[in-house]
Amino acid sequence: MEKEFYIDLIYKSFSGDLSEEEQNQLENWLSESEANKKEADVLEKTWQLSANFSKDFEINLDAEFAQLQDRIDLDEKGNVQEAIVKTMPTIRKKSWWKPLSVAAAVLLLAAAVFIFNQNPATAEMLAMETLEGEMKEVALADGSKVWLNENSKLTYPDAMNGEERRVTLTGEAFFDITKNPSKPFIIDTRDAEVKVLGTSFEVRAIDDEIRTEVVVKTGRVSLGKKNDLKPIELTANQKGIYNSKTGKKLNYEVKNLNSISWQNNMLEFNDLPLEKVLEDVENHFGIKVILENQDLLKCKYGSLFPDAKEAEVLKGISSVFKMKLVESGERTYRLKGGDCQNTSE
Amino acid sequence: MPSISSLTDLELVEAIKADDQKAYRALFDRYYKYLLVTSYAYIKDDNTIRDLTQDVFFEIWKKRNSLNIRNVKAYLRRSVINKSLNYIKAQRMNFEDSDESFDVPDRAKVQEELEASQLQKVINETIESLPDRCRVIFVMRRMEELPLKEIAAKLDISPKTVENQLTKAIKILRAAVEPYVSGGLFIFLFFGIF
Known part of the structure; x- marks a missing residue:
């Protein structure tokens, strides 16, 4: 028989099963010579290696995830709107929904910030920076105040006599802005700008982020790209997102505003899963909380601590779920036992 | 609580079921590239495989409350492959045999220095x-280890076509490794690998 015939048998053995007769034919052929064996070997090894197929991709996981996050946000926004339509009368009772609120609090997660100074040449730019664990207060020329959180940098003019008040930020800061309708206050980040329509807000801008996120506590703030003709306007309890890659903007209601708790020392939990609550508590106080009863992770918890104190918050949470609070090491607490008796859902 | 990266796949999924976004991100980081490569074996289009892979993760988050997964990696892999195959079908890629010839790549230049x-x-x-359909069939057989009949059923083609395409694939591969076979390098290499 031709060599081709046996080679075909070998191919066939890879793709399916050989009959007993074919199997015998092949074995006889293999025992005939070393060359035949080698040929079979090469095919066999090639077949083996082919299972390890792989390919190198250049991937920026942050950017890829941001894209996915956009989709989730958009999807959840749809859900939220639906929920609001259904429950409008009960949600409306919140007092800070009043449209006349004058204070605005903003959380902004944004890209690295480049410094663009659009103030008139008469003003000199100053800069204030904080190190890890450091917080600084900056008084601006117009009487506004800025609290810089750790690892942040604010660049601002020493005088504010232009048509607008413009500063740039990298990092995280809380702004308390002197109201002046004729001179808008604008914060630049690398990709976005935040325009203040109220009087106080918070901005957080983190390096290498494509998305700019703004969370408004009270008041009104607008968010968009540089010189955006149609920025989105955000009001109380709303989160806005601007993606500089896709150019997409969207906004939706948020439940958790504790990311700005460092400034006002207020912790608010609107029926959040306990797991999330404890994460906020850990971040706020810089402590470690170990939940022993993992069955409670998903239990919903709601409460407001206007001036949060460690002991008070921990006791509050543990008592609701009938857990025992034990200090177990430096800055570490254990929550033992308890059950999910609050059936808020 | 332990660091996210030390959690097992199943622990991550449990956390995701409890709305843990960090765990979700960790799962994404762990498997995104793997799923891209898996999908790429079927579809050689960067944008499409990114969309399909993101679909898989999107659904994980969307369905997080009702997830029931025993083997996370296998589940994700299965998901992206199903999506890839659905995509291929939607594109109406022609999988039936036709009178086509194929070129065996010319790899005459033997490389002097070889690494495993x-x-x-x-x-x-x-x-x-x-070629596309040859690759898809080959990948289904080789990476998914599906039996001939199942591949035929999934692609709605005859088992004979599957067999022909597999033979074609292995012939092309055999020709590609030819330059490495001469001089006993090939055998040496394999001993180096295993």
Whole structure:
């Protein structure tokens, strides 16, 4: 028989099963010579290696995830709107929904910030920076105040006599802005700008982020790209997102505003899963909380601590779920036992 | 609580079921590239495989409350492959046999210096360059280890076509490794690998 015939048998053995007769034919052929064996070997090894197929991709996981996050946000926004339509009368009772609120609090997660100074040449730019664990207060020329959180940098003019008040930020800061309708206050980040329509807000801008996120506590703030003709306007309890890659903007209601708790020392939990609550508590106080009863992770918890104190918050949470609070090491607490008796859902 | 990266796949999924976004991100980081490569074996289009892979993760989050997964990696892999196959079908890629000829790549230039990984690279590149339907069938057989009949059923073609395409693939691969066979390098290489 031709060599081709046996080679075909070998191919066939890879793709399916050989009959007993074919199997015998092949074995006889293999025992005939070393060359035949080698040929079979090469095919066999090639077949083996082919299972390890792989390919190198250049991937920026942050950017890829941001894209996915956009989709989730958009999807959840749809859900939220639906929920609001259904429950409008009960949600409306919140007092800070009043449209006349004058204070605005903003959380902004944004890209690295480049410094663009659009103030008139008469003003000199100053800069204030904080190190890890450091917080600084900056008084601006117009009487506004800025609290810089750790690892942040604010660049601002020493005088504010232009048509607008413009500063740039990298990092995280809380702004308390002197109201002046004729001179808008604008914060630049690398990709976005935040325009203040109220009087106080918070901005957080983190390096290498494509998305700019703004969370408004009270008041009104607008968010968009540089010189955006149609920025989105955000009001109380709303989160806005601007993606500089896709150019997409969207906004939706948020439940958790504790990311700005460092400034006002207020912790608010609107029926959040306990797991999330404890994460906020850990971040706020810089402590470690170990939940022993993992069955409670998903239990919903709601409460407001206007001036949060460690002991008070921990006791509050543990008592609701009938857990025992034990200090177990430096800055570490254990929550033992308890059950999910609050059936808020 | 332990660091996210030390959690097992199943622990991550449990956390995701409890709305843990960090765990979700960790799962994404762990498997995104793997799923891209898996999908790429079927569809050689960067944008499409990104969309399909993101679909998989999107659904994980969307369905997080009702997830019931025993083997996370297998589940994700299965998901992206199903999506890839659905995509291929929607594109109406022609999978039936036709009178086509194929060129065996010319790899006459034998490389002097060889590393073990280079042979794998040659094989990877050859698989990548297989004609679409030949590649898809080959990948289903080789990576998914599906029986001939199942491949035929999934692609709605005859088992004979599957067999022909597999033979075609292995012939092309065999030709691609030919330069490495001469001089006993090939055998040496394999001993180096295993």
